[in-house]
Amino acid sequence: MSGNGFGHLFRFTTFGESHGPAIGCVVDGVPPCVPLTEDDLQVYLDQRKPGQNKHTTQRREPDEVKILSGVFEGQTTGTSIGLLIENTDQRSKDYSDIMDKFRPGHADYTYWEKYGIRDYRGGGRSSARETAMRVAAGGIARKVLNHIIEGGVQIRAALVQMGPHKINRDNWDWDQVGQNPFFCPDVKAAQDWEAYLNDIRKSGSSCGAVIEVQASGVPVGLGAPVYDKIDTDIARAFMSINAVKGVEVGAGFESAALTGEENADEMRMGADGKPEFTSNKAGGILGGITTGQDIIARFAVKPTSSILTPRKTVTKDGQDADILTKGRHDPCVGIRAVPVGEAMMACVILDHYMRHRAQCGE
Secondary structure, three states: OOOOEEEOOOEEEEEEOOOOOEEEEEEEOOOOOOEOOHHHHHHHHHHHOOOOOOOOOOOOOOOOEEEEEOEEOOEEOOOOEEEEEEOOOOOHHHHHHHOOEOOOOOOHHHHHHHHOOOOOOOOHHHOHHHHHHHHHHHHHHHHHHHHHOOOOOEEEEEEEEEOOEEOOHHHOOHHHHHHOOOOOOOHHHHHHHHHHHHHHHHOOOOOOEEEEEEEEOOOOOOOOOOOOOHHHHHHHHHHOOOOEEEEEEOOHHHHHHOOHHHHOOOEEEOOOOOEEEOOOOOOOEEOOEEOOOOEEEEEEEOOOOOOOOOEEEEEOOOOEEEEOOOOOOOOOOOOOOHHHHHHHHHHHHHHHHHHHHHHHOO
16 A cells, blocks of 8 residues: 655655554654644644544544654754554444445455455444544644744635535634634534434434635745645645545635636735735636635545445355444544544645745746
């Protein structure tokens, strides 16, 4: 399996399984002399870790990250940074009943067909447990961005849809995102989602979600033509997250319903002598290159595949069977995908910033 790394000049490679002894990653390309401590990363991991409320899996993992290399006396050395998180609350026995059955919607069947072996304990390498290391790598990316870019880059994400229920964008308030268990910017929607998700959870089922990620303070000029567009890498970054089935940038699929006049982001000269845009249908990217506006992108997360409702499946030896998945699972895995989306956006922006400097200088 070769696809365990992401990025070019700023690159991270993850390792480990859901029910193995630990998960970890190696981060390459970090400049030297950037202040970095474990606390700088832990603040983001605490947002993603399981077991924080009744709306997420009750697996209790502290997700305490350890920096094993690449940092000396509180500063990066320019060498590879090794990160490790120990798994402490595995319950592999929960999966013994399904070791010979393929869970519908999971990667069980495809892993088995491709490799001839699969880790049935929580999905092994295909588990969303791996995303904790993406969040840690994203924490490093954020630290570097705010160290080398004047004014820093602010990356924020919010849940904008749960199941069929969308937020009212007129109620958008970033301060609300940290005040509810759903990372929701609409206080009314968050209240409605509470009852909706309780019903989903009690029924033994699950639901999907849509997450919006916004990045402010991104310089003009990041990205490159044709195959190295920054929105291409954002789409790849989001699509690599477990359970993601769709990505859009700016107006996205809604742009298909707009006229040319409605879709065009008109421009005027600003007081500082630089062009300003009157709208942002493009999501801060034109021709694959950043415009200096906020980058805005969304991704859709499918319903959690591990559910208590009996489903039809087959076994490894080719027999029809029924299956229900015991254990501790998120009724809406999209909730904990919010900090993962932020992390992947940070990694893409830093990677493209470094690639831009390598080709074009400051």
